[in-house]
Amino acid sequence: MTLSIEALYDKAMGLSNEVEDNFLELGKSLRQLMDRDPDLFQQFIQKSNLGRRKAYYLVEVSSQSAPAARHYE
Numbered sequence: 001m002t003l004s005i006e007a008l009y010d011k012a013m014g015l016s017n018e019v020e021d022n023f024l025e026l027g028k029s030l031r032q033l034m035d036r037d038p039d040l041f042q043q044f045i046q047k048s049n050l051g052r053r054k055a056y057y058l059v060e061v062s063s064q065s066a067p068a069a070r071h072y073e
Contacts, residue, residue, distance in 0.1 A: 005037050009044060016048045019058075027062030034059055 003011065012033055015026040034041040045055050 003032075005033070005040060008033050008036070009040055012044055013048060016044075016050050019050065019054070023058060024062065024065060027058035027060075027065075030055055031059045031062045 008029055012026060012029040015022040015029060019026060030041065030044070033044060041055075045052050048055070050058075
């Protein structure tokens with residue numbers, strides 16, 4: 001099931017409160033948000049407590065771990 005863009009944004013905002021416990025899921029959500037609505041991704045960066053560098057880092061980690069995760073499914 002694909003989340004709406006608004007639901008994806010809300011999910012990412014919720015996950016951003018506990019990055020250490022949710023970094024892979026947050027990275028996946030941010031990657032999807034960036035792909036589907038780059039402007040809303042930028043809004044997330046401005047409103048969240050992550051900062052630009054960490055948000056892009058999480059997207060990168062998620063992108064690199066995605067092929068490995070599919071391998072085990």
